[in-house]
Amino acid sequence: MSKDFNKFLDSFSQTNVKLSDFTDFDKVRTNVKKIELQLNQLNYLLGQSDIEQAIYDVYQANPKCFEVLEVLIAVRSKDKKRVLTEDNKVVEISSYLSSVDGIIEFIRQTGLEQVFRDRNIKNLVDYVFGVEVGLDSNSRKNRGGSNMSAVITSIFDKENIFYKKEVKSTLFSDIQSLGADKKHFDFVVKTKKKTYLIEVNYYNGGGSKLNETARSFTELADKINQYSNYEFVWITDGQGWYTAKNKLEEAYYAIPSVYSLATLIDFIQQVKQEGIITSW
Numbered sequence: 141m142s143k144d145f146n147k148f149l150d151s152f153s154q155t156n157v158k159l160s161d162f163t164d165f166d167k168v169r170t171n172v173k174k175i176e177l178q179l180n181q182l183n184y185l186l187g188q189s190d191i192e193q194a195i196y197d198v199y200q201a202n203p204k205c206f207e208v209l210e211v212l213i214a215v216r217s218k219d220k221k222r223v224l225t226e227d228n229k230v231v232e233i234s235s236y237l238s239s240v241d242g243i244i245e246f247i248r249q250t251g252l253e254q255v256f257r258d259r260n261i262k263n264l265v266d267y268v269f270g271v272e273v274g275l276d277s278n279s280r281k282n283r284g285g286s287n288m289s290a291v292i293t294s295i296f297d298k299e300n301i302f303y304k305k306e307v308k309s310t311l312f313s314d315i316q317s318l319g320a321d322k323k324h325f326d327f328v329v330k331t332k333k334k335t336y337l338i339e340v341n342y343y344n345g346g347g348s349k350l351n352e353t354a355r356s357f358t359e360l361a362d363k364i365n366q367y368s369n370y371e372f373v374w375i376t377d378g379q380g381w382y383t384a385k386n387k388l389e390e391a392y393y394a395i396p397s398v399y400s401l402a403t404l405i406d407f408i409q410q411v412k413q414e415g416i417i418t419s420w
Contacts, residue, residue: 145389151402152377156287156342168272172265178205179264187259192244199240206243210234212264213250214271288342289326291401292375296327299408302418303327303338312337315370317363331414336397336407337364338373346383354384354391361395373397375404 172179181198182205188194198205210217210233221233226249236246247253254260261267289305296303307328309318312335327338339357343350361372374391377400381388392398399407 151400171272175208178208181205185256288340303329330417331411333414336373340375343378343380345380350384351387354387358391358394375399377401
């Protein structure tokens with residue numbers, strides 16, 4: 141059967157995001173709980189006319205409570221973000237929090253001083269809850285891949301396709317072309333004819349990663365498909381591919397077995413005809 145890339149691309153679904161994917165509230169609650177005591181101590185600063193004196197008072201009582209200041213400007217301390225000082229030196233944001241004078245400078249330069257004085261924030265615990273919701277949005281892109289894996293699992297189960305998940309490449313030592321490369325295949329399906337090593341992903345948004353994925357999977361397919369008893373299968377989907385469709389088209393014609401969610405039925409019918417091995 142001849143391949144038609146445009147038809148393949150048109151088969152892509154509009155999204156795989158569910159309402160439950162937007163915010164992981166359990167994670168948000170956990171993150172807030174970790175620093176709730178410190179935030180409550182910093183609540184003393186809200187509404188103070190003399191912010192500098194208030195900072196000195198809180199610092200004297202507990203200097204460690206200021207360690208959470210970065211999250212108030214939607215920055216995680218573990219990210220070790222750098223900024224320019226007023227005299228154009230590059231420093232980590234956290235360096236401001238090592239002294240009371242640095243803390244005062246941090247609060248002034250970020251604009252928090254006015255926010256605190258005017259009491260634009262009523263309670264820092266509630267405020268940080270909202271900040272954490274926003275920061276969690278950065279994790280949404282990673283949920284697309286896990287959602288795709290769950291969808292494929294559901295389809296295979298429904299179609300009675302025996303498979304294994306997260307299978308180490310070292311299990312297939314006869315594929316010597318992989319060399320020292322070690323990876324986990326998302327799914328493996330065995331039939332009386334072949335062993336299918338399957339990777340799945342889903343892209344709601346674009347980016348340079350898509351081009352790299354298409355390139356690396358093309359190379360991986362070449363390494364695996366030179367063995368007649370193995371075949372690389374790529375199941376991918378998502379509107380993000382429209383931003384990298386040229387590279388996807390190259391991969392689509394270079395890799396014999398590329399499927400979307402809509403065309404996956406072709407692979408399912410094929411392995412059923414070949415006879416699925418259910419014990420290995």
